[in-house]
Amino acid sequence: MTLSSLGIAHLYRYSVGKAAIHMDGTFNQSAATSLIVVISVAAFFLTAVSGYAVRSLLVGRRHDEKLQRLGGTMLLGAWFMEAVYWAIRAPGKLFARLGVKPDTLTIISLLLTLAAAPIAAVGHFSTAGLLFLVGSAFDALDGMVARETGAVKKSGAMLDSVFDRYSDAAPMIGLAIFYRFSVWQMLLPLVALMGSQLVSYVRAKAEAMDLSLPSTLMRRHERVAYISGALILAPLLSPVLGNPWGAVHPATLTIILIVALVSNLVAVQLLIAARKLLDAKERG
Secondary structure, eight states: OHHHHHHHHHHHHHHHHHHHHHHHHHHHHHHHHHEEEEEHHHHHHHHHHHHHHHHHHHHOOOOHHHHHHOOOOOOSSSHHHHHHHHHHHHHHHHHHHTTHHHHHHHHHHHHHHHHHHHHHTTOOHHHHHHHHHHHHHHHHHHHHHHHTTTTTOHHHHHHHHHHHHHHHHHHHHHHHHTTTTOHHHHHHHHHHHHHHEEEEEHHHHHHHOOOOOOOSOOHHHHHHHHHHHHHHHHHHHHHHHOOGOOOSSHHHHHHHHHHHHHHHHHHHHHHHHHHHHHHHHHHO
């Protein structure tokens, strides 16, 4: 073995060792924070589900035009989505009364989700997950405020769509930077990012061609739920799961792997469906 290769090998072992020490230190610092985040998020969803269940029993379910268009999925049901949208409707109405513009909420959403990237990159997964979740909630609020105030515009929808792509990328880039010490662990968020972007792109391209594609897994609201959960729960589950095959935060990697596989499969499925619809149109 040459001197240069020995130096590279030594540098690699040193880098991995430093990364492991850093990750252990990060976990010790963030375990309590993660527990607070988990309890807060769980309390919100429990309150939303309980409140909406009572509302549904007393006056029936609240039907939202956007949710009816999106539809539920096998893993994230329509009723649960209705409950979450119902829970954040109050702040949406408050923002509308205060005169907050939808574009302002869109920008706030972008800033919050972008902040998840550097925070995830340094190992504070639970905080990054909370930022991504709250930022995504603001992404829903901008549409609510636009409909509430009659300010629905195509220019706003365009801004929202473009910013969504940046928001989708933020936690995945942060994770890729965090896992830079391991090629296979770093590749998982990058493949998930690629699949997520492709699902959104194929759908947007199909809509531009007046094609109606079926509701599938891994639409944006569903990805937000999985990625946020993967980040928020990781520090609490890691001591239990250990480090199988050298995986750091294996719960996070498992969920990201599912997002990566399913989103890419769905993108191919949507592409095939869109091509069939286009061929059918051309045949008349």
